[in-house]
Amino acid sequence: MEKAAALIKALPSSKVCGSLDAAQAAATAAEEGKCWYIVQLGKSSLSEVHSALQQGCGHLGVVLVASQSPVSQLEVLRAMEYGGVYVASAELEKPGECLNEAATFTSGPSLVLLAEAAAIKGDERWTAFRYDPRREDQGGCAFVTDSSRVREEIQGFLSRESLLTLVAKKSLPSPNVGDAEAGALSEGLAAASKTVTILYSSDTGHAEECAKAVARQCRNGGYAGSAVRCATMDSFDVGALSSEPLVVFCVATAGKGEFCGNGRNFYQKLSDRSDLALNDLKYCIFGLGDSHYWGKGTEESKFNFAKPARDLDNLLEKMGAQRMMPTGFGDDQDVDQYHTGFAEWKGQLFSRLGVDKADAAGGGDDGPVKTDEQIKVETKQLRGSMKESLDDITTGQVPFQDTKLIKSHGSYQQDDRDLREERQKMGVENAFSFMIRVRLPGGFCTAEQWIAMDDICGKFANGTLKITTRQTWQVHGVLKRDVKNTMRAMNKACMDTVAACGDVCRNVLCTSRPDVVSKELHKEILHYTYDIHDHCLPRSGAYHEIFLMQGDEMAEKIQIMGSTPVEEEPLYGLTYLPRKFKVAVAIPPSNDVDLFAHCAGFIAIIENGKLLGFNVAVGGGLGFTHNNQKTHPRLADVIGFCKPGDAKYVCECILTVARDFGDRTGRKHARVKYTVEDYGPEWFKEQVEERLGFELEAAKPYTLEHRGDMHGWVQASDGTWSCGLLIPIGRVKESSRVCIRKIAELLKGEGGFRMTCNQSLVLENISEAKKGQVQQLLNEYKVMHNKETTVSGLRRNMVACVALPTCPLAFAEAERYLPTLVERLEAVADKCGIGQEDIVIRMTGCPNSCGRPSMAEIGFIGKAPGTYNMYLGADFVGKRLNTLYAESVNEDEIIKILTPLFSAYAQDKFKDERFGDYLVRTKIVKKMENGRDWWTTPDL
Secondary structure (H helix, E strand, C coil): CHHHHHHHHHHCCEEEEECHHHHHHHHHHHHCCCCEEECCCCHHHHHHHHHHHHCCCEEEEEEEECCCCCCCCHHHHHHHHHCCCCCEEEEECCCCCCCHHHCCCCCCCCCEEEEEEEHHHCCCCCCEEEEHHHHCCCCCCCEEEECCCHHHHHHHHHCCCCCCCCCCCCCCCCCCCCCHHHHHHHHHHHCCCCCCCEEHHHHCCCHHHHHHHHHHHHHCCCCCCCHEEEEEEHCCCCCHHHHHEEEEEEEECCCCCCCCCCCCHHHHHEEEEEEECCCCEEEEEECCCCCCCCCCCCCCCCHHCCHHHHHHHHHHHHHCEEECCCCEEEEECCCHHHHHCCCHHHHHHHHCCCCCCCCCCCCCCCCCCCCCCHHHHHHCCCCCHHHHHHHCCCCCCHHHHHHHHHHHCCEEEECCHHHHHHHHHHCCCCCEEEEEEEECCCEEHHHHHHHHHHHHHCCCCCCCEEECCCCCEEEEEECCCHHHHHHHHHHHHHCCCCCCCCCCCCCCCCCCCCCCHHHHHHHHEEEEEHEEEEECCCCHHHHHHHCCCHHHHHHCCCCCCCCCCCCCCCCCCCCCCCCCCCCEEEEECCCCEEEEEEEEEEEEEECCEEEEEEEEEEECCCCCCCCCCCCCCCCCCEEECCCCEEEHHHHHHHHHHHHHHHHCCCCHHCHHHHHHHHHHHHHHHHHHHHHHHHHHHHHCCCCCCCCCCCEEEEECCCCCCEECCCHHHHHCHHHHHHHHHHHHCCCCCCCEEEECCCCCCEEEEEEHHHHHHHHHHHHHCCCCCCCCCCCHHHHHHHEEECCCCCCCCCCCCCCHHHHHHHHHHHHHHHHCCCCCCCEEEEEECCCCCCCHHHHHHHEEEECCCCCCEEECCCCCCCCCCCCEEEEEEEHHHHHHHHHHHHHHHHHHHHCCHHHHHHHHCCCCCCEECCCHHHHCCCCC
8 A cells, every 4th residue: 555655646746635535525626637545455445436436537546456366357447437537457566657647647537456466476367458548539549458368357348349449438237247346346336327238130120129129128217328238149249248247138030940140150159169157147038930930830840949049048058147037939920920929028027127117118229219100200201311321431321210211212221141241250340232223114214324324333333233023223232422423323314213112102114015015005005104103203302402412502402591491292291101002004915014913003905006094903912921921912903994094193092092091000011902901992992982083984804915025026117126135033234234235325316225024124116227236236245035045934934033142131042043943944844845835933032022923833932041932823914823832942842843743734734724724723732812811722
């Protein structure tokens, strides 16, 4: 003690006080220097010292003298958590620079632990260190040590923050750190505050939601906001577990009982740490799974149900951690899915934590706290903080609320899932980028617009264009810093992304085949398609303000009183629609738009070459959730007929009925198809007619014969030519991109390009003089465009969504895998003699069904990496859903199943009988009569 006092007195402008109270009083009155209190390290002193440090007085200094072994350094480490405190640990006989640094630190109090040489003799774990926040302000590291080794408790403490600069202003609960001094410290701090760490592993967001619900409850129940940490499992260093008092885990299941991508590394690293003792850690776990995912009542389902949660529980118990309460489980088979089990488990947890009386409806920084409906209402007609978020260069992503908003402006935030593990190992954020979808009603663009999009994908995106089933382009891989420039480049080419995504009327489709009607009639129908689309566009100026306007343009928007002009959305109001609203226009005999998969559909009725009007269909949609029987695909019902000029008003009325009666309490039940299913087609028709002010006429007869694309050349009545190309899975890249770019340059000022709903392309308005040059380019670059070059009936009719690596919802591959599968199936089909039979085959990575697999003769929906549910028996023209035929099959099993079916079809089919119809006629699969029977019709 005397030696320590002598060292302090030798410091400039320093005063030694006889008690802590005296030192605090003197420090409060001081204008310079430090007022020091020197005390023997012991049980009684620690609580008082930390209470004083929390006051944050810049002229207070405390020296703890350790004279007995063992010496714990945790008490000084914990002082860092108050923020703005100088902390050091040194040998009394060789204090080095720490006392001088402590004396000159006036931004906050200083705490120095000086250990006598005898007390730390032989202690290889002793670590001398200095923590000076001033170094961090200068761009350096606040924590430095001269030791070559850092003791485990220090390393664990530092790892918990994933940084060597600890400025987190949070206090600590009452951990059992294994020595008397640290225990006394905990007792002193427990009355002031508590901490809890919540870690989750989640792919779909359900486990994340559970974790954030726990975090919000703790914050609102008395825990300091900074004392509650909520993060992915992979973002947490397993070495820090030994210094955590309490960890709550929310663990979802992926694949065959596997950890999700953002928890896999954590579990592996923890499994490898046999040296890690977790005796002082308390934990609890909530596991999410589906008890029927691999078949109802099967051993495989039983074994894999919530397996990651159970594996983690066993591992933590084996490592000595203390289970605070029984592990809870959420089963997607329950009435309210995982919510049922979570409600019971969290009730017990909140009671044990003492936060069960709190209201967790409030804020916190963990979101998503607000529903999509709240976000739409509170973000000033879809403005929110999007402009500021896109200007923030410190991160490649936008905040959660803005990820919802940006959809309404035609974009989705994504990240490259192939790179997640590597980037997490490097300690950097995921490889975030944005998908941007163009608004292109009817799928038509000029040659100049194609060239512009080709330039955009090369300059700002990943060098490819994706033709989608929505009859437009998507560009992928756009970095946040390039989003605005991408939008502006599109705008210069007279294109935008307004209403390409979001809870609005999206891109309106129209039959793309030039061989179904005359060019003049096709142009007339396309005119009404544009009418419908333009009439249902949102009116908010947010898109232009966020992405296009800049500099003085923004100032012009501000009125004298400092507010932006009041806007009205006559169709959408403040809340827009409950969910997306999809519209298609079909021209019989083609159903290339898959009209019955849409919320609203218009079937062109043509008589003697004249457009009479449109049959009106409502209530289609294909998305569902695996094993959630409240969700299912549904085909639209035809409810009447309208005149051509009334089509846009009919569409408006369908939209407003959906707006007013759609389910806004749950997005999985919010599509128009559920409104029609719940209320009935007749009721829906009455609502539409009431708003129209007149009754729809009776539906007129029509015939649909096919829904594939035209390939090869066809001449229009005006002498111009069109050529249908096959773009496999819609990905314009490499040689096909070069070829089409050259064709666009050749056709400037005259040519047109029309995207198809089967992810391909039609070249239009080609003069006789340039037809040969176009053909030469197609031959040179080997672009598929006729029966010979399109290889097979399967390849001509394959469709797949993007899925991995960029889609956050995908369970399995689709675009990158379906061509490989089709190649194997082509060999089987050729062997059976049906290689040129057109068979519709589609694949999606998840049941949201962007590639419309539920309407394919052979449909695949991803369940896990390399594993799919296989559906068979839809019809060729798109008027019947398929039926689940095999669950959770891999590639070899798919080939094994389809080989005998192809063989039987080749031998037993009627003339011109389609594959799907054959399967139903021969009762290989049960006919799917209604979407509501999606879960009951299969007889596996």
